[in-house]
Each structure stands twice: as structure tokens, then as C-alpha cells.
Amino acid sequence: xxxxxxxxxxxxxxxxxxxxxxxxxxxxxxxxxxxxxxxxxxxxxxxxxxxxxxxxxxxxxxxxxxxxxxxxxxxxxxxxxxxxxxxxxxxxxxxxxxxxxxxxxxxxxxxxxxxxxxxxxxxxxxxxxxxxxxxxxxxxxxxxxxxxxxxxxxxxxxxxxxxxxxxxxxxxxxxxxxxxxxxxxxxxxxxxxxxxxxxxxxxxxxxxxxxxxxx
Amino acid sequence: xxxxxxxxxxxxxxxxxxxxxxxxxxxxxxxxxxxxxxxxxxxxxxxxxxxxxxxxxxxxxxxxxxxxxxxxxxxxxxxxxxxxxxxxxxxxxxxxxxxxxxxxxxxxxxxxxxxxxxxxxxxxxxxxxxxxxxxxxxxxxxxxxxxxxxxxxxxxxxxxxxxxxxxxxxxxxxxxxxxxxxxxxxxxxxxxxxxxxxxxxxxxxxxxxxxxxxxxxxxxxxxxxxxxxxxxxxxxxxxxxxxxxxxxxxxxxxxxxxxxxxxxxxxxxxxxxxxxxxxxxxxxxxxxxxxxxxxxxxxxxxxxxxxxxxxx
Numbered sequence: 288x289x290x291x292x293x294x295x296x297x298x299x300x301x302x303x304x305x306x307x308x309x310x311x312x313x314x315x316x317x318x319x320x321x322x323x324x325x326x327x328x329x330x331x332x333x334x335x336x337x338x339x340x341x342x343x344x345x346x347x348x349x350x351x352x353x354x355x356x357x358x359x360x361x362x363x364x365x366x367x368x369x370x371x372x373x374x375x376x377x378x379x380x381x382x383x384x385x386x387x388x389x390x391x392x393x394x395x396x397x398x399x400x401x402x403x404x405x406x407x408x409x410x411x412x413x414x415x416x417x418x419x420x421x422x423x424x425x426x427x428x429x430x431x432x433x434x435x436x437x438x439x440x441x442x443x444x445x446x447x448x449x450x451x452x453x454x455x456x457x458x459x460x461x462x463x464x465x466x467x468x469x470x471x472x473x474x475x476x477x478x479x480x481x482x483x484x485x486x487x488x489x490x491x492x493x494x495x496x497x498x499x500x501x502x
Numbered sequence: 503x504x505x506x507x508x509x510x511x512x513x514x515x516x517x518x519x520x521x522x523x524x525x526x527x528x529x530x531x532x533x534x535x536x537x538x539x540x541x542x543x544x545x546x547x548x549x550x551x552x553x554x555x556x557x558x559x560x561x562x563x564x565x566x567x568x569x570x571x572x573x574x575x576x577x578x579x580x581x582x583x584x585x586x587x588x589x590x591x592x593x594x595x596x597x598x599x600x601x602x603x604x605x606x607x608x609x610x611x612x613x614x615x616x617x618x619x620x621x622x623x624x625x626x627x628x629x630x631x632x633x634x635x636x637x638x639x640x641x642x643x644x645x646x647x648x649x650x651x652x653x654x655x656x657x658x659x660x661x662x663x664x665x666x667x668x669x670x671x672x673x674x675x676x677x678x679x680x681x682x683x684x685x686x687x688x689x690x691x692x693x694x695x696x697x698x699x700x701x702x703x704x705x706x707x708x709x710x711x712x713x714x715x716x717x718x719x720x721x722x723x724x725x726x727x728x729x730x731x732x733x734x735x736x737x738x739x740x741x742x743x744x745x746x747x748x749x750x751x752x753x754x755x756x757x758x759x760x761x762x763x764x765x766x767x768x769x770x771x772x773x774x775x776x777x778x779x780x781x782x783x784x785x786x787x788x789x790x791x792x793x794x795x796x797x798x799x800x801x802x803x804x805x806x807x808x809x810x811x812x813x814x
Contacts, residue, residue, distance in 0.1 A: 312524075312525060314525060317728050319733075320524075320732065352708045398527050400527055400635075401528045432572050
């Protein structure tokens with residue numbers, strides 16, 4: 288978690304200082320990809336500036352994170368692997384849902400598909416190797432766990448995580464003015480909702496009248 | 503207004519690409535062959551990055567209800583106006599009712615059709631480029647369909663000009679692309695790197711705007727093919743467990759967990775992206791400094807291409 292904090296702090300400092308020649312940046316677990324225009328900055332000069340900034344890239348350099356509440360419905364019909372994962376862990380599905388929703392998560396980075404968060408903070412007790420056979424299609428909004436990671440599928444795609452539930456929120460809505468819900472560095476809390484509330488929120492999300500709870 | 507009579511197999515609106523969205527998982531999109539795209543725009547008097555059409559393997563059939571100018575560049579494909587042969591790499595002046603048809607590519611894959619004023623679709627996240635997998639940008643995030651209408655932006659009628667023959671690309675059966683080793687070249691054996699640089703590799707039919715899948719000498723890993731996921735640059739050469747490389751293009755996934763042995767230089771991406779399935783590719787290593795020098799030369803050469811007054 289510490290390395291990722293430094294990655295995000297370095298990215299923040301690059302943006303804040305508007306480092307010459309830098310076009311854009313992509314934070315990941317422990318690396319920062321920096322796109323630059325060689326017509327505006329030389330490789331050696333850029334490396335030197337980045338090394339300087341990396342020294343200052345500490346957690347205190349970062350602005351306070353947002354806290355985003357994600358409703359999640361943990362039922363077997365939406366949490367396709369809820370029962371199998373619980374059995375594998377030797378706990379009940381309810382207990383698994385309670386443990387998963389009880390933790391605080393941190394978005395390490397967004398990647399792979401538009402708006403898909405890779406999150407840390409899952410209780411160690413829930414560590415599971417990824418599915419032996421990845422699913423060909425995982426519905427958008429599926430909340431999955433694998434290894435020590437938690438992720439949320441932002442579009443329908445193949446996937447190897449154990450799906451515990453589904454959020455009715457759109458992590459990626461190409462038609463919205465701001466298509467992406469989560470950002471690197473966000474804190475995330477899941478709120479368990481029943482199927483009725485899930486359907487109600489999903490309808491409001493589709494009508495673009497639902498406002499996510501962001502503090 | 504321009505009406506699409508036939509869209510062609512995959513025709514999308516592209517502009518210079520979407521910037522600043524990689525950190526949200528959204529790739530830049532934009533043209534695969536930027537040089538051909540820029541020249542199409544220049545022929546109709548547009549800025550280099552104005553929105554134009556990128557067609558795949560065959561072009562569209564279009565008609566206009568107002569006077570306008572159009573230009574077709576990129577892959578070698580027959581162009582007709584009202585059934586009569588018309589030149590590619592040349593400004594075409596059209597009058598209401600004219601029908602422009604761009605046929606199947608004889609050489610190359612991606613054809614560009616620019617219209618004076620650019621294609622006026624709404625900008626999404628700062629760009630008009632279509633990202634098909636993300637259903638974003640362009641015309642409702644999709645490829646063009648029959649009966650779509652495209653509105654050109656306001657523009658004066660540009661003079662008729664043409665790209666000189668020596669500035670038009672040739673389409674060889676085998677392309678040589680320059681690359682810089684890294685970021686994970688240390689995850690491969692010497693034999694693995696020698697295989698990459700020896701080649702040749704053949705383009706597989708599963709290639710698209712996301713990546714070119716290649717088949718050829720197996721690239722051997724030194725220790726496993728998985729890394730902790732990191733960002734993927736344009737031109738990254740990803741090598742999964744089967745040792746067969748994939749060159750990632752403009753619609754690439756933004757991050758990934760396979761080792762990347764090298765990165766193809768941006769100025770060679772267009773030529774790589776014009777290869778048809780079955781055609782060949784060889785890689786040549788350059789260092790970062792050489793890559794930057796070649797890039798500057800490439801940009802200067804593109805800026806200096808003189809458009810000549812078109813005959814007739």
C-alpha cells in the first residue's frame with residue numbers, strides 16, 4: 288500500500304507542478320507510466336526532474352481522498368460465486384458478505400477497462416486464489432475478489448474473480464458528462480442492500496437521477 | 503450534410519485522439535496511421551487533428567447534399583465519384599448529389615476520408631474519436647451505419663491539391679519497425695530477445711485497433727510471463743506465455759499483467775498498422791536517443807511535405 292501511495296503522490300506532484308513536456312500519466316500498483324513529448328523535454332532532463340519529485344512523493348503530499356459509498360447487493364443471483372466462495376473459505380454466505388462490506392477499501396488505480404478499480408483493503412481472511420476457469424462474461428457492476436484484491440467490473444467482460452455481489456451504480460457510463468465514477472486514491476465503502484433497493488437504485492441510475500454518496 | 507449509403511466493414515470517426523483519460527482506463531483512440539490521416543486533413547484545408555473517417559479494409563459509399571471537399575488517403579483503394587475513377591491523395595471537389603465510393607483496399611488496411619471542415623460530432627471527454635469497445639465518442643460510440651448523416655463543420659472550399667508521388671507510402675509485404683527494448687526486457691532470455699530481433703513475424707487475422715497479434719519465432723521468458731500490472735504504452739510489445747508477441751495500438755487496454763519486452767517507436771506504428779494478416783514484420787532495435795532523433799526527423803518530414811496543385 289505504501290508503494291502505491293508514493294506512486295499516486297508522484298503523479299499528483301507532476302500534475303501540480305505541470306512538469307514541462309509531460310502529456311499524461313497512468314498510475315498502477317507500483318509503477319507510474321509517464322507519457323512525454325520529446326520535442327518539449329529530453330529523456331535525461333525528464334528523468335532527473337522525476338527523480339527529484341520522487342523524493343518528495345510521500346503520503347502527506349496527497350490531497351485528502353474522497354470517500355465513495357457503493358451500494359452492493361450480496362445475493363446468489365447477482366453474486367454468482369457468493370456461495371462457492373463462502374464454502375471455499377469455510378464461512379456462511381452471510382458472514383462473507385458481512386466481512387466484505389465491513390472493510391474500508393482504497394482504489395490503487397483504474398485500468399484494464401474504462402473505470403475498473405483495483406482496490407486494496409480486503410480482510411486477509413477473504414484471500415482466495417482466482418477462479419480456476421475464468422468466466423467468459425461477467426456482468427457490469429459485479430463486485431469480485433481474487434488474491435488479496437477486490438475489483439468491480441465496469442463493463443461486461445471476461446474475468447477470473449469470485450463474484451460476491453453487484454452494485455447498481457455505473458462505474459462507466461459512456462453517455463454521461465462524467466463517464467467514470469471512481470478515481471485513483473478514492474476510499475470506498477460498500478453498503479449492503481437488498482434486491483428491492485438494488486432494483487430501485489438501478490432504475491434511478493438508468494434514468495440518471497441517482498446521485499452517488501461521495502464525501 | 504453527408505449521407506452514408508454504405509458504411510464499409512468498419513468505418514469510425516477519429517480525430518487526433520483523447521488525452522488525459524488513460525488514468526481512468528480509457529485509451530486515446532485516434533487514427534492507427536497518423537501520417538495518412540494528417541495528410542487527408544491537410545488536403546481539405548483542415549487542422550491536422552480534425553475529425554475524419556478511418557475505414558478498415560474497404561471504404562464507404564457517401565453522398566453529399568451541399569458543395570464540399572473530400573480527400574481519400576491511406577491504404578490503396580479505388581476511389582470513384584459518380585462511377586468515374588477519381589484520384590486518391592488528392593482534394594476532390596463535390597457538388598450536391600455526387601456519390602463517392604471507396605472500394606476494397608488492394609494494399610494496406612486503413613483508409614482515411616477527410617471532409618473540409620471536419621466531421622462535426624459531439625466531443626466526448628475532449629475528443630471526437632470513436633472508442634468502439636467503450637462505446638464512446640464518434641457517432642454514438644459505434645461504427646457508421648447505412649443512412650447515418652454526417653455534418654461537416656463550416657469551412658471554405660479548399661484549393662485542389664495532391665500529395666506528390668514520392669510522399670505517398672509504398673505497401674511492402676514485409677515492414678521493418680524500429681523498437682526500443684524495455685520496460686521488461688530483463689524478463690527474457692538472450693535467446694528470447696534474439697528471436698524478437700531476428701523474426702520475421704507474421705500478422706494474424708485477430709488483429710484490430712487494440713493490438714496486432716503476431717506469429718513467429720517463440721520469445722523465451724527468463725522467469726514467468728506475469729508481472730504486477732502496470733501501464734501499457736502505445737507500441738508496447740506484450741509477450742504472454744505462448745511467446746508470441748502482440749503490438750498494442752491506439753485502442754489498447756490501459757494496464758496489463760503480461761511482460762512487455764519492447765516498445766515500437768511511435769513513428770513506425772502507422773506502417774505496422776497497415777499490414778494485412780499474413781504479411782511480415784521485422785524488428786530493429788534502436789536506443790532512446792536514436793528514437794527521438796528519428797521521431798523529430800519523421801515529424802519534420804511530414805511538416806515539409808509540399809502539397810502540389812492538382813492537375814485538371
